Amino acid sequence: METFADYLATIENRQNRARLEEVLDWVSKRFPNLAPRIAWNQPMFTDHGTFIIGFSVAKHHFSFSPEKIVIDRFSDEIKRAGYEHTKQLVRIRWDDPIDFPLLEKMIEFNIVDKADCSAFWRK
Template sequence: MEAFAEYLDGIGNPEHRARVEEVFAWVKEKFPELVPKLAWNQPMFTDHDTFIIGFSVSKQHMAVAPERAGMNYFADEIVQAGHDHTKELVRFKWNRPFDYGLLEKMIEFNIHDKADCTTFWRK
């Protein structure tokens, strides 16, 4: 994905970079209507110019940010799956298989919940 090329180039660990590329490719294949965008140095996917899901990386994990509404909606499932999290993001550890099922649910929730949203972020 051209929109994320510079971001991906900045990921020093080749295994982490491969995982991130795999996740981005999965999102694009599963949700071809979403538009990849790099904003605030954060790779994200948008729908009708509204934020759907964002990503970031650190030494220990890949973080996924569905906005607070998504975090609240999936709070119990995130805990049950054993993912570390904050009020704004879920941390997917590098040493565990990536939880595509949860990611898919978060994206579907935001697409549906923000279908009539006319702003980038929820108000």
């Protein structure tokens, strides 16, 4: 979590900071092969240099972005989990439960789907 320490320190609300730290720590432990990094002022995880998932924070929620194709594929499950989403990101209100199994499926999908991808983003 050292990679994300400076970013997390910018989140003023301690509970929100702890919440995002919990999620980032979970991703790090569940997917130790992913590389944590900060890019575009956001914590993210990559695999062989390609983007897998990124996170951002707002006043009332945090978001994660796995790329549009993943959100399209899991849209129904995202809605069933009670989360709002756009074409590019999923919003989780700070006090909502985190559907870790859904997050895991989305990350796993990206890892497999981008296994042969040589670019950072899908084209």
